[in-house]
Amino acid sequence: MDETEREAGRQLMRRCDQLARFSETPEHLTRRFLTEPYRAALDQVAAWMRGAGMEPHSDAAGNLIGRYEGQQPDKPVLLLGSHIDTVVGAGRYDGMLGVLAAIACVERMQATGYRPQHPVEVIVFGDEEGARFGVAMIGSRAFTGTLPTEWLDKTDASGMSLACALRAYGLAPDRLGAARRDPATLLAYLELHIEQGTRLEQAGLPVAAVTRISAVKRARLRLTGALGHAGTVAMSERRDALTGMAEVVLAVEALARRGACIATVGNVTAKPGAANVIAGHAEALLDIRAPENAALEAALAELTTTGQAIATRRGLSFTVETFYHAPSAAFAPGLVRLAQQALGPRGAAAPVLISAAGHDAAMLAPLVPSVMLFARCRGGISHAPEEEITAEDAAAAITAFSTLVDLVDRAGPAATV
Numbered sequence: 001m002d003e004t005e006r007e008a009g010r011q012l013m014r015r016c017d018q019l020a021r022f023s024e025t026p027e028h029l030t031r032r033f034l035t036e037p038y039r040a041a042l043d044q045v046a047a048w049m050r051g052a053g054m055e056p057h058s059d060a061a062g063n064l065i066g067r068y069e070g071q072q073p074d075k076p077v078l079l080l081g082s083h084i085d086t087v088v089g090a091g092r093y094d095g096m097l098g099v100l101a102a103i104a105c106v107e108r109m110q111a112t113g114y115r116p117q118h119p120v121e122v123i124v125f126g127d128e129e130g131a132r133f134g135v136a137m138i139g140s141r142a143f144t145g146t147l148p149t150e151w152l153d154k155t156d157a158s159g160m161s162l163a164c165a166l167r168a169y170g171l172a173p174d175r176l177g178a179a180r181r182d183p184a185t186l187l188a189y190l191e192l193h194i195e196q197g198t199r200l201e202q203a204g205l206p207v208a209a210v211t212r213i214s215a216v217k218r219a220r221l222r223l224t225g226a227l228g229h230a231g232t233v234a235m236s237e238r239r240d241a242l243t244g245m246a247e248v249v250l251a252v253e254a255l256a257r258r259g260a261c262i263a264t265v266g267n268v269t270a271k272p273g274a275a276n277v278i279a280g281h282a283e284a285l286l287d288i289r290a291p292e293n294a295a296l297e298a299a300l301a302e303l304t305t306t307g308q309a310i311a312t313r314r315g316l317s318f319t320v321e322t323f324y325h326a327p328s329a330a331f332a333p334g335l336v337r338l339a340q341q342a343l344g345p346r347g348a349a350a351p352v353l354i355s356a357a358g359h360d361a362a363m364l365a366p367l368v369p370s371v372m373l374f375a376r377c378r379g380g381i382s383h384a385p386e387e388e389i390t391a392e393d394a395a396a397a398i399t400a401f402s403t404l405v406d407l408v409d410r411a412g413p414a415a416t417v
């Protein structure tokens with residue numbers, strides 16, 4: 001790595017620090033979509049885009065897009081991006097790393113007057129995290145034309161709807177459809193992101209290619225039994241929904257520990273919910289993930305059967321109601337190969353990563369050939385102020401990402417299948 005590359009890494013770290021100052025609260029970083037700190041951060045990113053020779057504009061959904069002209073303006077666009085909205089109490093690299101590395105890539109071209117074959121566009125997607133309206137990927141869904149219009153009625157904690165927030169920001173909710181980009185105008189979508197896991201730390205490597213994003217389902221598990229007096233109903237005659245749910249929760253964990261899936265029960269409620277009343281009803285919220293859709297369905301089916309067996313044995317009834325589903329997104333094999341090639345000589349030793357977390361790339365991948373690179377982050381910690389990367393890793397990530405951009409640009413559509 002030469003000094004120019006190292007300095008690009010240091011500059012990225014400084015910019016992440018600068019963006020971290022745009023926060024809704026002074027004590028930690030919170031920057032939700034369409035807030036004033038979000039606008040200020042986006043203005044700063046737009047200024048960096050201008051400095052890199054791009055002319056940025058906002059689309060109808062509030063995505064910021066900067067374009068760097070290629071040798072042939074009518075060729076399909078090589079799209080690079082990520083997000084700069086954050087969760088509440090966030091770190092400073094989740095999303096920002098990808099946006100700033102994409103800009104660094106263009107700066108590198110501009111410094112030498114290099115013009116790629118294809119136009120390069122850097123996109124900052126709005127509301128990837130879903131921290132404000134309870135629904136995620138608003139920007140990338142609008143960009144791909146997959147945003148359900150009823151989401152405009154989703155409200156934030158203060159009761160303000162997405163439609164209202166868009167209007168207050170200066171955007172027209174009824175024009176949201178104009179944000180949709182025809183996939184035929186895009187060559188590929190490339191995204192760099194922090195790993196949010198520890199595989200790279202374990203492998204001792206700064207960057208690796210990602211092959212796919214796991215499928216996710218969220219479901220309400222319900223057990224119904226009979227409420228009763230905590231003192232007078234004999235232990236042998238109880239139909240206690242809460243003890244049944246405790247068994248179901250442990251069955252979820254056992255299934256996941258066997259490797260069938262990744263699963264979490266993050267919340268359990270019991271009714272009536274008093275110390276001296278046997279719970280007649282219990283409800284749990286399940287999040288279940290697997291790399292392939294079929295594996296996820298199989299794990300959920302097994303869980304349903306197990307839950308029903310537990311319920312039958314205890315005289316309860318059991319239901320599973322799915323309320324959220326994101327299918328798995330596979331990246332283009334040709335792009336994954338180029339992403340591994342972009343890692344240089346150490347690429348061969350790099351693990352092939354699967355993302356168990358959702359990203360904007362999951363929205364793009366079904367429509368546009370896409371791939372991601374992950375950069376090492378300390379302890380796999382993210383969505384917390386302790387999120388940390390090193391300047392050396394940032395430099396390695398920019399270099400790998402730039403190389404990937406160059407490889408895809410030169411290879412053209414043939415490489416994206």
Ligand SMILES: [Zn+2]
Binds near residue numbers: 083
């Ligand atoms: Zn992210």
